[in-house]
Amino acid sequence: SDLGTFIAGLPKAELHLHIEGSLEPELMFALAQRNGVAIPFASIDEVRAAYSFSRLQDFLDIYYQGANVLVTEADFHDLAAAYFARVAADGVVHAEIMFDPQTHTDRGIAFDTVIRGLLSAMEEAEAEHGITSRLIMSFLRHLDEESAFATLAMAEPWLDRIAAVGLDSSELGHPPEKFARVFAAARAKGLRLVAHAGEEGPPAYVEQALDLLGVDRLDHGNRSLEDPVLTARLAREGMTLTVCPLSNLKLCVVDDMADHPIDRMLAEGIRATVNSDDPAYFGGYVADNYVAAAEARGLSRQDLARLARNSFLGSFLDDAAVAAHL
Ligand code: ADE
Numbered sequence: 001s002d003l004g005t006f007i008a009g010l011p012k013a014e015l016h017l018h019i020e021g022s023l024e025p026e027l028m029f030a031l032a033q034r035n036g037v038a039i040p041f042a043s044i045d046e047v048r049a050a051y052s053f054s055r056l057q058d059f060l061d062i063y064y065q066g067a068n069v070l071v072t073e074a075d076f077h078d079l080a081a082a083y084f085a086r087v088a089a090d091g092v093v094h095a096e097i098m099f100d101p102q103t104h105t106d107r108g109i110a111f112d113t114v115i116r117g118l119l120s121a122m123e124e125a126e127a128e129h130g131i132t133s134r135l136i137m138s139f140l141r142h143l144d145e146e147s148a149f150a151t152l153a154m155a156e157p158w159l160d161r162i163a164a165v166g167l168d169s170s171e172l173g174h175p176p177e178k179f180a181r182v183f184a185a186a187r188a189k190g191l192r193l194v195a196h197a198g199e200e201g202p203p204a205y206v207e208q209a210l211d212l213l214g215v216d217r218l219d220h221g222n223r224s225l226e227d228p229v230l231t232a233r234l235a236r237e238g239m240t241l242t243v244c245p246l247s248n249l250k251l252c253v254v255d256d257m258a259d260h261p262i263d264r265m266l267a268e269g270i271r272a273t274v275n276s277d278d279p280a281y282f283g284g285y286v287a288d289n290y291v292a293a294a295e296a297r298g299l300s301r302q303d304l305a306r307l308a309r310n311s312f313l314g315s316f317l318d319d320a321a322v323a324a325h326l
């Protein structure tokens with residue numbers, strides 16, 4: 001379509017992407033076979049049929065199970081290489097990708113195996129597709145503070161290759177305050193900070209992410225809009241929100257794409273961006289997310305250009321690189 005062509009042609013950054021969430025069923029099967037790992041699905045169609053969720057936890061249970069096929073450095077490389085090859089066609093020129101080390105280290109995969117595989121694909125992506133990238137190491141919030149500190153310690157030799165730490169997994173019952181000390185330690189090491197907040201959790205979790213973690217960027221943030229004071233604050237402080245429309249629909253954060261708040265966020269003056277979250281599970285990569293939001297909410301080309309511009313403004317690129325993209 002004309003809209004699809006316009007969107008794919010907009011240079012954009014993707015700021016909210018879990019690399020484990022880009023594991024397509026075809027690659028899941030191939031890696032299961034390569035590594036001799038059993039998966040509870042008989043066919044690719046069966047995998048896709050299992051991707052029906054009524055809340056975040058439904059998805060997380062399947063997502064962690066899928067990650068079991070990732071074993072060797074080559075697996076992590078191939079996973080990330082497939083993501084970069086796919087989003088080159090979506091107009092992505094920069095990607096800040098999250099990975100969940102604990103998902104792998106807790107089943108005996110070395111931290112170094114994971115990060116070496118990802119970094120080699122990132123280097124190739126720059127050479128082959130002209131896509132620059134950064135890594136965000138995300139802590140699983142359903143695990144304890146001690147496990148997050150142990151993960152930060154494993155990252156020590158790699159700190160110059162990691163841009164930021166993040167916070168993901170089951171939000172309800174695991175408020176940001178649980179990780180205030182480990183985020184302070186990460187900040188002291190020179191890392192930037194992001195956290196998922198306000199996806200299923202209340203506006204108070206967003207306030208904790210701002211006040212107790214001191215995040216540089218918020219992942220999701222949808223439920224902030226329930227609080228007018230918080231909404232005004234996000235706009236005033238120029239906080240970037242990494243919003244994920246298809247994820248929001250699949251995880252029932254919104255009941256219908258027609259109810260999606262992306263344009264309301266822009267109207268409130270919030271620096272909102274559009275991202276894919278876990279594209280292999282939610283039915284689309286980043287350009288599909290722009291298209292779905294644009295069609296459902298009647299976004300103008302100016303709105304779409306604003307969203308793409310926001311993706312660079314909200315990135316962890318240095319000022320000169322941001323300016324070069326605007
Ligand atoms: N891990 C991967 N995707 C996630 C999401 N949307 N929310 C929380 N944790 C996640």
Ligand code: ZN
Nearest residue numbers: 018168219277
């Ligand atoms: Zn996410």
